Amino acid sequence: xxxxxRVFQRLNELDIEYCLTNHQAVFTIEDIxxxxxxxxxxxxxxxxxxxxxxxxxxxxVMDQHKKVNLKELQDQLACSRLSFASENRLAKFLGLxxxxxxxxxxxxxxxxxxxxxxxxDLIGEEKLGxxxxxxxxxxxxxxxxxxxxxxxxxxxxxxxxI
Numbered sequence: 471x472x473x474x475x476r477v478f479q480r481l482n483e484l485d486i487e488y489c490l491t492n493h494q495a496v497f498t499i500e501d502i503x504x505x506x507x508x509x510x511x512x513x514x515x516x517x518x519x520x521x522x523x524x525x526x527x528x529x530x531v532m533d534q535h536k537k538v539n540l541k542e543l544q545d546q547l548a549c550s551r552l553s554f555a556s557e558n559r560l561a562k563f564l565g566l567x568x569x570x571x572x573x574x575x576x577x578x579x580x581x582x583x584x585x586x587x588x589x590x591d592l593i594g595e596e597k598l599g600x601x602x603x604x605x606x607x608x609x610x611x612x613x614x615x616x617x618x619x620x621x622x623x624x625x626x627x628x629x630x631x632i
Contacts, residue, residue, distance in 0.1 A: 473565060473603035477574050481611070484622060489610040496605050497569035499534045508534075511597030511610055514589070516571040518560050519543075522550040527563055528628075531573050532589035536632045546630045547587065565603070572601040573616055574609070582624035588613075589632045 471479070481488055491510065496502040499515055507513065517530040517538065526549055532538060540552045560566050565578030573586055592598065595613040602609045620627055 473578070474607065476577055477602040477609065480577050480619060484618060486611060486615045486618065488615070490602070491599070491608045491610070493606065493608065495569070502608070507599065507608055511599050512592070512595050513599040513608065514592060516573065518555045518564070518571050519552045520555040520559060521552060527555060527559065527584045528552070528587050529564070529571070529573060529575065529584050530587045531592060532632045533591050536589065538632055543630060543632070547628065570601050570603060570605040572603060573620060574600055574603055576620050576623045576625045577603065579623065579625060585626045585628055586620050587628040587630055590629050
């Protein structure tokens with residue numbers, strides 16, 4: 471079963487309504503915006519980070535128009551210095567590749583190690599667009615349904631002001 475099929479299976483198991491938009495492979499927010507996919511809803515930016523000791527890993531989900539200050543984020547998360555995690559860590563913890571980073575990657579995080587951190591401005595969004603663990607499609611679902619998927623997997627959820 472492919473990464474994408476596992477996402478749809480989990481969404482169906484949880485009885486979550488979603489829509490799917492297929493598109494060419496995209497690797498950045500800029501790429502997806504060029505395709506006009508974002509006119510359908512809010513496509514958040516996703517950052518996979520780690521602390522300086524490599525003990526804690528964070529998937530930060532934030533509004534695409536915002537820029538994050540890692541020092542301020544580190545203070546809010548009460549952790550050691552933050553940096554971007556390597557592609558090897560991305561594959562190891564979320565089973566994803568660069569360009570396909572998504573909160574739905576937690577489905578591959580069997581031990582629920584990765585902490586998912588939401589920008590508080592995303593709370594209540596009715597239509598968020600995230601990759602289904604593959605950067606050739608966008609799944610549209612509500613913030614509350616996305617949160618349900620993460621909670622169901624057992625991953626910790628945190629909130630920050632970006």
